[in-house]
Amino acid sequence: MAGEESIQRLSKPCILSDTFAFNVLIGRRWPSREEDLREAATICRELGLGPLLDRxxxxxxxxxxxxxxxxxxxxxxxxxxxxxxxxxxxxxxxxESFASLDPETQKQALECAMKRAPTLMVIAHP
Structure with a gap:
């Protein structure tokens, strides 16, 4: 199928017992390069994870x-x-990626996703 190689799937998201960087950069080249780490830090901060990274x-x-x-x-x-x-x-x-977020964080995360994803489909159940 044309374009199939660009489809990334992770059926059940999980956090692995490794570094935070490894967990966000799964699906990219590893070991990561400095530019990968910079982009990861930028996106994480855009998603409101800056205080976590700082702690x-x-x-x-x-x-x-x-x-x-x-x-x-x-x-x-x-x-x-x-x-x-x-x-x-x-x-x-x-x-349902935003279901566990408070309204302010949800807005921040959605804005980041809309800015960063070339095409975005959001599924939310009432």
Whole structure:
């Protein structure tokens, strides 16, 4: 199927016991380059994760997951969103990605996604 190689799928989002950077840069080249880390930091801050990154002693290189830093449900949702945006797909489909966010954070995350995704489909259930 034409264009299929640009489709990135992760059936069940998860946080792996590795660095924050690794978790948001899944789907990109690894090890990451300096420009990847800069873009990841920029997108995470646009998604409202700046205070989290500032609190973590290792910043982007802080280990997270089962044995590392604890992330709230809303923080996890924004990590998944950052991951999707950083993959560079032509179409990003978000299914209930904003459900665990408060209205202000939801607005901030949606604005970031609309700015960053070439084509964006948002699925929300009432």
């Amino acid at each position: 973590m002693p290792g910043g982007l290189m802080q280990r997270v997951g089962e044995t590392g830093w604890r992330l709230s449900h809303g923080e996890r949702s924004r990590v998944y969103l950052a991951r999707a945006l950083l993959q560079g797909a032509e179409l990003v489909i978000l299914d």
